[in-house]
Amino acid sequence: xxRVYLELSVLIAxxxxxxxxxxxxxxxxxxxxxxxxxxxSCAQAVEMDLAIGVAKRPLRVADALKILxxxxxxxxxxxxxxxKDLLSLVREYLKETPxxxxxxxxxxxxxxxxxxxxxxxxxxxxxxxxxxxxxKVNRRKDLKTIKVGTPSIVLRWxxx
Amino acid sequence: xxxxxxxxxxxxxxxxxxKGLSIEDQERVLKEAHKIVKSLKRIELITSKVKARA
Numbered sequence: 001x002x003r004v005y006l007e008l009s010v011l012i013a014x015x016x017x018x019x020x021x022x023x024x025x026x027x028x029x030x031x032x033x034x035x036x037x038x039x040x041s042c043a044q045a046v047e048m049d050l051a052i053g054v055a056k057r058p059l060r061v062a063d064a065l066k067i068l069x070x071x072x073x074x075x076x077x078x079x080x081x082x083x084k085d086l087l088s089l090v091r092e093y094l095k096e097t098p099x100x101x102x103x104x105x106x107x108x109x110x111x112x113x114x115x116x117x118x119x120x121x122x123x124x125x126x127x128x129x130x131x132x133x134x135x136k137v138n139r140r141k142d143l144k145t146i147k148v149g150t151p152s153i154v155l156r157w158x159x160x
Numbered sequence: 161x162x163x164x165x166x167x168x169x170x171x172x173x174x175x176x177x178x179k180g181l182s183i184e185d186q187e188r189v190l191k192e193a194h195k196i197v198k199s200l201k202r203i204e205l206i207t208s209k210v211k212a213r214a
């Protein structure tokens with residue numbers, strides 16, 4: 001089954017009805033499910049995000065719980081990967097990209113979960129230019145290459 | 161802050177927390193993050209049970 005990976009910005013937008021991307025995110029998830037594709041995210045990456053978010057306060061506890069509730073309500077599978085493999089892959093990505101470890105946990109999670117698409121509203125850190133560097137490592141490691149885009153762009157690809 | 165700004169902020173904080181650590185220490189941090197999220201879920205369960213009883 002085709003897996004579509006959801007990065008943190010998509011999960012936050014989904015959980016917050018007042019977010020600019022909320023309605024587009026809901027529509028995106030609805031369409032992806034209608035097409036029969038699987039919505040996934042990496043448990044370790046998301047847990048790290050939520051723990052840090054609450055500890056450093058961009059997220060309140062209520063926000064973190066709403067995100068977990070939305071993940072459940074929309075049937076997004078939060079999947080565990082091998083932590084050592086995840087962190088080793090992040091190290092490889094660090095050699096090829098200027099990205100932060102927080103971003104790379106999601107790229108690595110998507111690769112280890114065999115996702116075909118990674119969707120993010122954060123186009124500064126998740127875009128086709130960085131996709132090239134990530135996939136250079138993925139090919140070297142015999143992992144699936146990923147296509148990276150906003151939910152709107154990923155949906156266009158899925159509908160082609 | 162928008163979803164994108166919040167996500168960027170969190171990923172920057174994660175970076176400063178994990179950078180320079182050995183893989184073993186990073187794994188320990190991920191384990192602790194898992195425990196924190198489990199605790200948050202338990203807190204939610206307890207408080208919603210209490211509110212339902214009230």
